[in-house]
Amino acid sequence: MSGIANLVVAPIVLPLLAGAGMLLLNGERHRNIVAAVNVAGTVALVCVAVILLGMSDSDHPGIREVYHLGDWPAPFGIVLVLDRLSALMLLLTSILALASVVFSLARWHRKGAHFHPLFQFLLMGLNGAFLTGDLFNLFVFFELLLAASYGLLLHGSGLARVKAGLHYIVVNLVASLLFLIGVSLIYGVTGTLNMADLSARIPAIAAESRGLLEAGAGMLAVAFLLKAGMWPLCFWLPTAYAAASPPVASIFAIMTKVGVYIILRLSLLLFGEGSGASAGFGSDWLLWGGVATIAFGAIGTLASQDTARLGGFSVLVSSGTVLAATGTGQVSVTGGALFYLVSSTLGISAFFLLAELIERGREPGADVIAVTREAYGEDDGADDTGEEVGTAIVATMGLLGVAFIGCALVIAGLPPLSGFIAKFALLTAALRPSDMHPGGAVPGSGWALLLALLVSSFAALVALTRAGIRSFWASPDRTVPRVRLIEMAPIMFLLIICAAQTVLAGPVMRFMQATAQSLHAPAGYVNDVLEISVRGSRKVGGE
Amino acid sequence: MELSLAIGIGALTASGVWLILRPRTFQVIIGLSLLSYAVNLFIVAMGRVRTGAPVLIAKEIGDATKHADPLPQALVLTAIVIGFATTALFLVVLLASRGLARTDHVDGQEPEA
Numbered sequence: 001m002s003g004i005a006n007l008v009v010a011p012i013v014l015p016l017l018a019g020a021g022m023l024l025l026n027g028e029r030h031r032n033i034v035a036a037v038n039v040a041g042t043v044a045l046v047c048v049a050v051i052l053l054g055m056s057d058s059d060h061p062g063i064r065e066v067y068h069l070g071d072w073p074a075p076f077g078i079v080l081v082l083d084r085l086s087a088l089m090l091l092l093t094s095i096l097a098l099a100s101v102v103f104s105l106a107r108w109h110r111k112g113a114h115f116h117p118l119f120q121f122l123l124m125g126l127n128g129a130f131l132t133g134d135l136f137n138l139f140v141f142f143e144l145l146l147a148a149s150y151g152l153l154l155h156g157s158g159l160a161r162v163k164a165g166l167h168y169i170v171v172n173l174v175a176s177l178l179f180l181i182g183v184s185l186i187y188g189v190t191g192t193l194n195m196a197d198l199s200a201r202i203p204a205i206a207a208e209s210r211g212l213l214e215a216g217a218g219m220l221a222v223a224f225l226l227k228a229g230m231w232p233l234c235f236w237l238p239t240a241y242a243a244a245s246p247p248v249a250s251i252f253a254i255m256t257k258v259g260v261y262i263i264l265r266l267s268l269l270l271f272g273e274g275s276g277a278s279a280g281f282g283s284d285w286l287l288w289g290g291v292a293t294i295a296f297g298a299i300g301t302l303a304s305q306d307t308a309r310l311g312g313f314s315v316l317v318s319s320g321t322v323l324a325a326t327g328t329g330q331v332s333v334t335g336g337a338l339f340y341l342v343s344s345t346l347g348i349s350a351f352f353l354l355a356e357l358i359e360r361g362r363e364p365g366a367d368v369i370a371v372t373r374e375a376y377g378e379d380d381g382a383d384d385t386g387e388e389v390g391t392a393i394v395a396t397m398g399l400l401g402v403a404f405i406g407c408a409l410v411i412a413g414l415p416p417l418s419g420f421i422a423k424f425a426l427l428t429a430a431l432r433p434s435d436m437h438p439g440g441a442v443p444g445s446g447w448a449l450l451l452a453l454l455v456s457s458f459a460a461l462v463a464l465t466r467a468g469i470r471s472f473w474a475s476p477d478r479t480v481p482r483v484r485l486i487e488m489a490p491i492m493f494l495l496i497i498c499a500a501q502t503v504l505a506g507p508v509m510r511f512m513q514a515t516a517q518s519l520h521a522p523a524g525y526v527n528d529v530l531e532i533s534v535r536g537s538r539k540v541g542g543e
Numbered sequence: 544m545e546l547s548l549a550i551g552i553g554a555l556t557a558s559g560v561w562l563i564l565r566p567r568t569f570q571v572i573i574g575l576s577l578l579s580y581a582v583n584l585f586i587v588a589m590g591r592v593r594t595g596a597p598v599l600i601a602k603e604i605g606d607a608t609k610h611a612d613p614l615p616q617a618l619v620l621t622a623i624v625i626g627f628a629t630t631a632l633f634l635v636v637l638l639a640s641r642g643l644a645r646t647d648h649v650d651g652q653e654p655e656a
């Protein structure tokens with residue numbers, strides 16, 4: 001394995017080294033150095049992700065880098081697999097991370113200990129989960145990212161965060177136990193944990209063991225759907241996201257997408273075409289569960305009073321949409337869903353950052369800050385003054401308003417931003433019967449998806465308009481919030497990426513469709529992972 | 544052997560689930576611990592239950608089915624370590640909640656009776 005191929009492991013090793021290095025420095029005294037290391041590490045991660053994306057998107061059908069940790073051959077050792085989907089998720093993660101970390105520099109990273117190391121460890125867990133090709137390794141990376149997220153959720157302390165954190169931790173610990181039960185059941189039936197090897201072995205599983213295998217897969221799916229926030233496993237989510245500090249909530253927008261990513265990958269790899277009697281296992285559950293999630297999220301957005309909670313319910317709508325689209329099992333729908341996933345995650349992430357800036361103006365020392373003040377004693381707003389970094393910007397309200405409109409357009413899916421193109425692509429694909437039902441009527445799943453998407457877009461539009469009117473027009477006595485350039489820039493950065501996704505919709509869509517095609521043809525993935533391992537075993541040879 | 548193991552796992556799981564649904568944080572953490580014991584035993588059981596089977600040694604592999612499966616043991620070790628760490632982390636949050644809310648109810652406030 002030479003040169004550039006080693007880059008595949010960089011998204012895991014880089015945050016690990018950065019995080020560990022930061023722990024060695026005393027966080028309080030060297031805060032500026034630690035913050036600089038965090039920003040530098042995240043920028044490097046963006047660069048690595050861009051290079052990896054370029055590597056993954058070559059003309060050769062389904063080419064991917066397979067990285068053998070410890071150089072053991074594939075079914076025995078643990079592999080990292082880079083394909084289009086994982087490269088895409090890596091890039092999305094690193095972009096969100098960059099925005100959050102820059103935003104946190106203005107004030108939030110001073111509100112508690114170890115923000116920066118935890119942030120890097122979270123990135124390590126996320127990147128590992130996206131890259132790994134082994135179920136148990138996936139568990140390890142999941143635990144890693146969850147452990148870091150427990151710490152980050154509590155960042156800033158205060159009763160609201162501790163209460164939400166307590167529920168979040170219990171729910172996720174139980175999900176991890178379900179994950180373990182599912183993994184061990186699957187191991188007990190198939191005798192392997194390598195995803196490619198599993199995919200190859202599942203068609204040959206005897207009929208009497210199939211029930212056990214599907215039970216294991218179902219357990220595993222519950223664990224992931226809990227993270228993805230599928231109804232009825234999602235009641236913890238809006239509270240936890242609303243309680244988290246804004247930069248943390250912003251990076252948490254990708255955490256539900258980890259669950260969605262795994263569901264997408266495993267359902268197509270293990271139960272896609274050619275997996276024998278189990279083909280299409282659970283896809284109805286995904287479809288209807290996804291539709292129910294969209295409905296629940298839409299009602300939630302209408303019901304929520306506070307802007308951060310509105311964001312939390314938008315997260316639900318977003319992951320519900322991708323899950324339902326996965327459940328339809330059509331290539332072109334999956335392509336549209338991936339486009340939607342990127343655009344909605346960027347929009348929601350920007351929205352979480354923006355929500356805090358808007359709330360800050362509504363009542364001086366807004367509720368979020370009051371919470372932290374409580375934990376730090378009664379010095380009224382003393383940490384508000386003087387300490388902030390960066391320059392104040394002019395025309396604050398105008399800029400905030402423009403950013404709010406941008407977020408609303410992306411989340412609700414109105415033209416001209418990327419949310420519209422995403423939903424348009426999803427709906428045309430769902431209603432075009434050529435894919436699986438040549439010449440026939442539009443399948444029921446297509447209508448269900450259409451209805452759910454349109455109604456949820458409308459609900460999001462109403463809720464966001466109401467929130468916008470409330471905070472920009474209907475409060476004449478509001479003070480103009482003190483917003484720093486360093487806080488506004490990340491929001492604009494995310495929105496500009498959404499705009500770029502709109503302008504470059506053609507090439508981006510081609511990439512998404514190529515991704516969807518290779519996902520729906522798992523044979524390529526299996527062959528690449530296991531074939532390369534044949535070469536590897538010759539190299540290891542003498543054992 | 545299989546029966547007693549299955550009954551053991553079942554008893555641990557049942558007690559764990561019951562405790563997790565209790566309103567006090569201490570009961571929840573004990574419930575989580577019991578559940579993780581049950582899951583750890585379950586992982587070992589998934590590598591087939593066998594007494595006195597030797598571990599795999601490279602020189603004398605012979606019939607692989609006669610050996611104990613080493614992988615579940617490695618998995619269980621990892622699961623124990625991770626479970627231990629997350630339980631410790633949860634304990635800290637539990638204490639923070641107790642300190643801030645002045646109650647050990649999982650919702651951070653006593654239910655209005």
